[in-house]
Amino acid sequence: MQDFEETPLRQVFSVSELSGAARKLLEDNFPLIWVEGEISNLAQPASGHLYFSLKDPSAQLRCAMFRMRGRLLDFKPENGQQVLVRAKVSLYEARGDFQLIIEHMEEAGDGALRREYEAMKRQLRNEGLFEVAHKQPIPELPKQIGVLTSPSGAAIRDILSVLKRRFPAIPILIYPIPVQGQGAAEKIARAIELANIRRECDVLLLSRGGGSLEDLWAFNEEVLARAVFKSRIPVVSAVGHEVDFTIADFVADARAPTPSAAAELLSQDRQEWLARLNSLQRRLFASMQNRLRQTSQQLDWLSRRLQSPGQRLARISSRVNELQQRQITALRHLLRRRQDKLLNLRARLMQQTPAQRVAVLHERYNHLHSRLERAMHERLQDSTQRLATLGHALDTVSPLATLGRGYALVQRVSDGELLRDASKINTGEQIQTRLAKGSLLCRVESSQND
Structure with missing residues (x-):
């Protein structure tokens, strides 16, 4: 007889079991991950869920974003848009499709820079670099302004033009720096440190023209923010246009919306200062004239007060005689007032006798009695007249009159x-x-x- 090897038992999966096991294997072994790609085949049925594919030049992935997550989006997804998603790896068992379940989605590229910008802004704010208590005062009239910018850019031309128009006497020292590109932030930070070492200026102006978030990125880097914060010389930031805000703007001691506005901030109007100078000159001259007149009058007064001892004794003797006469007169007046008061009190005492008091009260009684009779008569007449008026009014509205x-x-x-x-x-x-x-x-x- 031929011997047969015993065939091992085979484990047979149903399609549903295998799909479920594959889904569980993917979900258990992949945590939430970040994936970047381009949106394609975007669909949004009536349920409100989003279904699309994420692709790059070599592959694509099916994705699903459910309605509750989709409501949190701050932009409208479109085909061809580059996005960054945080997702859970899963498997759609009904079709056996490998897919991503999207938890969060944001725009990539500029969106990624914006996210990094907000994170850096939040970190430095929490460290206190934006606190007003750390801001240094900007000098009203700088002795010399240090400008950190590109020597060939439009910003330096605008700054020089405004300063020439407003106050050309202020000297300018330019620290040439790269305003964008790889390593620009480190070079700007070193220029700020150099300006602090040399101490040639009493204010620094950090400036460049407008551009995209990527163009302005050097002014959002941490190394530059900390250099601005450590500067012992006040720093004015004027980066980009009015709508552009960089990390350097928040750390700096003052922010100007444009380079031209920064030049306006750091300079005074020449005509206004000349007017102030002329006014101060006139006030100084008038003050000196007034002081001279007062000093001359004081000298004349002191010279008139200068007297010999004999004259001073005579004046004192005359003053003593005058005071004696005034004392005698005052005593006489006091005695006269006391006598008048005594006579007045005696007369009042005589008026307070019982007979006079009774006569006064009797006269007052007669007067009040007469007033009471007149008042009662007038009240009776008023009541009679009012009764007649009311009777006439009642008769007017009576049905019998109708x-x-x-x-x-x-x-x-x-x-x-x-x-x-x-x-x-x-x-x-x-x-x-x-x-x-x-x-x-x-x-x-x-x-x-x-």
Whole structure:
């Protein structure tokens, strides 16, 4: 007999089991990852979910972003757009498709730079580099301005033009620097350190013209921000246009929206300063003249006060005699006032006798009694007149007065209802008509409605 080897048992997977195992294997072994690529085959059905592919020149991946995550996007995805996504690797079991489940998506390129910019800004703010307490004052009229910029750029031409127009007497020292490109931030930082070592200027102007975020990136790097912060010379940042903000702007002691505005900030108007100088000169001359006059008057006064001892003694003796006479006069006046007060008190005492008091009270009683009688009489007249007026007003609105003008009140005899409408009475019914004097009992022969 031929011997047969025992065949091992085979493990057979269903399609669903294999797909589920593959999905679990992918999800368990890949954490959240970042992937950059170009959007293609973008679709957004009525459910609100986003379905698209991420591709590069060699491959592509299917992606799904569910509605709740899609609502957090701050831009509208489009085909051909370069994006950076944070995703979970998974498998769509129904079709066996390898796919990415997108948790977060942002624009790549400029978007990546913007993210790095915000991270650096947040870090330096938390370290306190933007605090106002660290800002140094900008000199009102600098002795010399150090300009850190490209010597061939438009920014230096704008700065020199404004300074020449406003205050050409301020000397300018240019520190040539590269304003963009690889290693530019380190070179600018070294130029700031050199300016601090040489101490030739009392303010530094860091400037360049406008450009994209990538063009201005050297002014967003940490090495430059820390060099600006450490500078013992005040730094004014004027990078780009009004809408451009760099990290250097936040760290600097002052920020100007443009290079021309920075030159305006660091210089004074020549005509205004000449006017101030002329005003100060006039004030100084007037002050000197006034001081000279005061000194001359004081000298004259002191010369008049200068007296001999005999004259001083005579003046003192005369003053003593004068004070003695004033003292005697004051005593006489005091004695006279005391005598007058005594006579006044005696007269008042005589007026306070009981007989006089009784006479005064009796006279006051008679006066008050007369006033009471007059008041009662006037009150009675007012009340009588008011009663007559109210009676006349009551008579005017009385129904009897209305009847007196020819009107009548008509009532149905059967129920006493007051009739206002002819349609409410039937032919043959009895009615009672009340006149101003007496009443009539009538029977209705016919009625007519207007």
